Amino acid sequence: NAGVTQTPKFRVLKTGQSMTLLCAQDMNHEYMYWYRQDPGMGLRLIHYSVGEGTTAKGEVPDGYNVSRLKKQNFLLGLESAAPSQTSVYFCASSPGQRIDEQYFGPGTRLTVT
Amino acid sequence: AQKVTQAQTEISVVEKEDVTLDCVYETRDTTYYLFWYKQPPSGELVFLIRRNSFDEQNEISGRYSWNFQKSTSSFNFTITASQVVDSAVYFCALSERRGRRALTFGSGTRLQVQP
Numbered sequence: 240n241a242g243v244t245q246t247p248k249f250r251v252l253k254t255g256q257s258m259t260l261l262c263a264q265d266m267n268h269e270y271m272y273w274y275r276q277d278p279g280m281g282l283r284l285i286h287y288s289v290g291e292g293t294t295a296k297g298e299v300p301d302g303y304n305v306s307r308l309k310k311q312n313f314l315l316g317l318e319s320a321a322p323s324q325t326s327v328y329f330c331a332s333s334p335g336q337r338i339d340e341q342y343f344g345p346g347t348r349l350t351v352t
Numbered sequence: 353a354q355k356v357t358q359a360q361t362e363i364s365v366v367e368k369e370d371v372t373l374d375c376v377y378e379t380r381d382t383t384y385y386l387f388w389y390k391q392p393p394s395g396e397l398v399f400l401i402r403r404n405s406f407d408e409q410n411e412i413s414g415r416y417s418w419n420f421q422k423s424t425s426s427f428n429f430t431i432t433a434s435q436v437v438d439s440a441v442y443f444c445a446l447s448e449r450r451g452r453r454a455l456t457f458g459s460g461t462r463l464q465v466q467p
Contacts, residue, residue, distance in 0.1 A: 272454055279361070281443060281457035289452065297454060329397065333453065340387065341455060343397040 241265050245330050245344035252320045252351045260315040260347050262330030268342070269335030271313040272297075273305060275326040276346075282329060288313055289335065320351045354379045356446050358458035365434050366466050373429045373461045375444030381405075385447040386420065386427045387455065392440040400442075403427065434465045 246261040262271065269290050274282040284297030286305040294305045302324060304316045313332075317324060327348050331341040355378040365371045377386065388400040401411060403420050411418045415432045431438055441462045445455040 270453060274455075274457075279459055281356075281358075281459045282455070283457070284452075284454045287452050287454055295452065297452075327395070331455075335453070340399045340402055342399075343389075345396050 243330055243332055243342050243344035245328075245347050247347060248345065249348050250350070252317075252349065254321060254351060256320050257316070257318050258320065258349075259317075260328055260330075260349075262313045262315070262332075262344055263311055264313075264330075264332040264342070265311060266332060266334075266342065267310070268332035269310075270333045271307065272331045272333075272341065273303070273313065273315045274329045274331065275299065276329060277326050285315065285328075317349075320349075322351045325349060325351045354381075354384075354446050354448070354456040356444050356456055356458035358442075358444055358461050360461045361459070362462040362464070364464045364466065367436060368433050370430060370432050371434050371463065371465075373431075373442050373444075373463065375427045375429065375458060377425050377427065377444070377446050379446060381449055383449040385449070387445040387447065388418065388427075388429050389443045389445060390440045391443065391460070397443075400429075431463075434463075436465050436467055439463060439465045 243264045272287045273285040276282045288307040291310040306314045330344040333341045357376045384405045386403045390398040417430045419428045441460045443460045444458045
């Protein structure tokens with residue numbers, strides 16, 4: 240099992256460019272999440288999904304869109320990147336049947352110049 | 353709304369010292385779950401422990417121990433005889449019982465263990 244993987248690991252964007260971050264999990268988990276981590280602020284929830292075909296907003300959704308067309312994949316899109324979106328992005332998944340630990344991916348470090 | 357406070361931004365100790373990381377939480381739920389994660393310099397998040405609100409027993413795992421006190425809404429983490437490999441950022445987190453079950457994280461405590 241690879242667990243939770245994220246692509247890419249690093250990316251530098253110019254303001255206004257778009258990109259998609261891919262999260263994949265091979266544990267057949269129902270729930271998937273996107274968090275961002277900024278210095279001194281811990282992780283904050285961007286969007287989440289409780290099952291294939293469903294998505295919902297978290298605490299800081301502005302400027303991001305997501306899709307969960309397949310159960311194993313959760314995509315995070317930035318349509319027009321801004322410097323404020325410079326951050327480390329973590330994807331996580333959990334089984335969903337009970338409160339279990341969330342399994343985190345290795346993170347994507349994104350810099351927007 | 354849920355909130356997790358880790359008031360200690362950074363702690364520095366010398367190897368073999370004991371160290372306690374504080375975590376205070378706020379929630380309106382009567383059933384909730386608390387977590388600790390470790391983030392070493394390599395950046396990944398490592399799960400350490402999960403505790404539900406009905407279980408106030410302290411837990412010990414090797415050099416790690418956790419003290420959950422519902423009366424003070426605290427879930428503190430102690431490392432006994434710290435080692436250099438314990439140097440990391442430690443996050444306390446709170447999970448909702450229903451709905452999205454997302455984690456609300458504290459801002460983290462950076463622990464530096466000097467040799």
